[in-house]
Amino acid sequence: MxxxxxxxxxxxxxxxxxxxxxxxxxxxxxxxxxxxxxxxxxxxxxxxxxxxxxxxxxxxxxxxxxxxxxxxxxxxxxxxxxxxxxxxxxxxxxxxxxxxxxxxxxxxxxxxxxxxxxxxxxxxxxxxxxxxxxxxxxxxxxxxxxxxxxxxxxxxxxxxxxxxxxxxxxxxxxxxxxxxxxxxxxxxxxxxxxxxxxxxxxxxxxxxxxVDLEYFRADGDYPAIDPPGAPLLVFTGQMDYRPNIEAVESFAREALPAIRRVHPQACFAIVGRSPTPQVEALAAQPGVIVTGGVPDVRGWLAAADVVVAPLRIARGIQNKVLEAMAMARPVVASPQAAEGIDAHDGAHLLVAADAPGEAQAVLSLLADPARAVALGLAARRRVEERYDWxxxxxxxxxxxxxxxxxxxxxxxxxx
Structure with missing residues (x-):
């Protein structure tokens, strides 16, 4: 009516x-x-x-x-x-x-x-x-x-x-x-x-x-990408937005080096339109890729071993987190990025408060692939239960x- x-x-x-x-x-x-x-x-x-x-x-x-x-x-x-x-x-x-x-x-x-x-x-x-x-x-x-x-x-x-x-x-x-x-x-x-x-x-x-549950699904129809490194860590977002800029800077400079000490070939892909010069400069760091805009973000999400959302200032519900969860990917998020989402730390995603915690959470998932898969599947079930538009x-x-x-x-x- x-x-x-x-x-x-x-x-x-x-x-x-x-x-x-x-x-x-x-x-x-x-x-x-x-x-x-x-x-x-x-x-x-x-x-x-x-x-x-x-x-x-x-x-x-x-x-x-x-x-x-x-x-x-x-x-x-x-x-x-x-x-x-x-x-x-x-x-x-x-x-x-x-x-x-x-x-x-x-x-x-x-x-x-x-x-x-x-x-x-x-x-x-x-x-x-x-x-x-x-x-x-x-x-x-x-x-x-x-x-x-x-x-x-x-x-x-x-x-x-x-x-x-x-x-x-x-x-x-x-x-x-x-x-x-x-x-x-x-x-x-x-x-x-x-x-x-x-x-x-x-x-x-x-x-x-x-979240569009039909569009964002692991078995959907989208172009696959060749992962530029293994393991692959992915961040998605509009890359001229200050909270996103600060998030990827922090992760690339503080968390990624600790991860690469254990996984020297680990790659951090920053996926999103309009990267500022500040973001583009991160590509000079070992293991960092700045893609700019991509035709379809789902290929990058599907290829990710872990999706990260290390925002320090975040308001409301983060679409990037819901989309990654809908794609059944394991997510490591800051408390600020996770706050508005009805999901539980350890059950549907992992929450880490700072760069050392983020590195530790990512490494724990890379060390236990079965746990990472289970976390991603639980994430998908959670958004099906709570976040259909x-x-x-x-x-x-x-x-x-x-x-x-x-x-x-x-x-x-x-x-």
Whole structure:
């Protein structure tokens, strides 16, 4: 059963193709919304490649507004300083998007709005009609990430990140107070946001990520790769994203040498698009390969003896971990990367808190191939039980209609 009227879906990055963490979630959320009602999509493109996919969006959207995000971080930072705005909001400030949203709200029977990522709430009027439901998908507690960056930095960048953390958290709380319901990618993330304060009376919950269990399966149809070394350790991710950069740097410089002392031919493959010069420089180290973007990540996952996720700063549910588990690979993850996933250390994956622990965990799996296979099979069973997209997104309809609440949450909070 669908919902009356139409849905407005706002997203900071064009959801198609679902080939990186944020786009995987937004694409599946968009597909789920289209099964409930006609959907209008407003989003941004990072580059010409992104913009080329706007035609693909026509098959799921009744209408769309895809704009190039052409404001630099420097300009956004200056604008944010002048307007006392978070840089994340200033980065996406576009009058054309605001006009498109206003026109849709005037002309179309919009009955529900999904804003994906906090900066997209900036395009909504503050006085939404009472018959329009507003679901804010924060995904992650982004301000906490900036605060964590700033806490570990000095100088200008430390000040910038601490300021962004403060301003963004204030903005997140204001948005949560406007929304009918706010969701995060995991209950752990939602609980962290609640504990930070300032959101009493707001409906805040979790809408978990899933994984495409038919696509990510060990016996699927995908091109095999010739492993560049044995044993092969693999990390996957968008390689211009700071937490991923820091993760592979730490593993390559601190964990891999200890592993290679036992397995001199061990190879660490960093698999993902847009590697920065900092990441590319790691290829000069013995045993490190930087692939850049690959047509199909499944071949690398299937070839991996162990998949590693050594993130020190991580928010929510890590798609890279779910995908590796779905491929029945043994995973060694940091506590931060494992935190949002309903899986148990030693039963479905191994958790290691630092580089020496990661090296030890990897070596233990390489020393016991039968245990590694069993861990991978248990991981696959766990994601089948918990992370099918149809199941994780099943609450969406009730969230968009308010049926589970009894009455409109804005009315409830005003009472």
């Amino acid at each position: 669908g919902i009356d009227g139409e849905i407005l879906f706002l997203c900071h990055r064009i959801p198609f193709p679902p080939d990186r963490g944020d786009k995987i979630r937004s694409w599946h959320l968009l597909e789920a919304a289209t099964k409930l009602a006609p959907v209008h999509v407003g989003c941004f493109a990072d580059d010409d490649r992104d913009m080329s996919f706007s035609a693909e969006m026509e098959r799921v959207a009744v209408s769309q507004c895809v704009l190039m995000r052409d404001r630099s971080r420097a300009v956004a930072g200056l604008s944010g300083l002048i307007r006392h705005q978070p840089m994340l909001v200033a980065l996406y400030d576009k009058a054309e998007m605001r006009r498109w949203v206003a026109r849709l709200l005037r002309e179309r029977p919009i009955r529900a709005i999904i804003a994906y990522s906090v900066q997209m709430a900036h395009f909504l009027p503050k006085d939404l009609p009472a018959d329009i439901r507003f679901l804010m998908d924060f995904v992650d507690f982004d301000s906490a990430k900036y605060a964590a960056y700033g806490a570990g930095q000095g100088g200008l960048m430390g000040w910038i990140n601490r300021r962004e953390g403060r301003l963004l958290h204030d903005y997140e709380r204001k948005v949560a107070r406007r929304a009918d319901i706010s969701v995060f990618v995991s209950e752990a993330e939602a609980a962290m946001f609640r504990r930070a304060g300032g959101v009493d009376g707001c409906r805040i919950g979790a809408l978990e990520n899933g 149809a199941a994780t997104l099943a609450p969406l309809r009730a969230m968009l209609t308010g049926e589970a609440e009894g009455k409109d949450s804005r009315e409830a909070s005003a009472a």
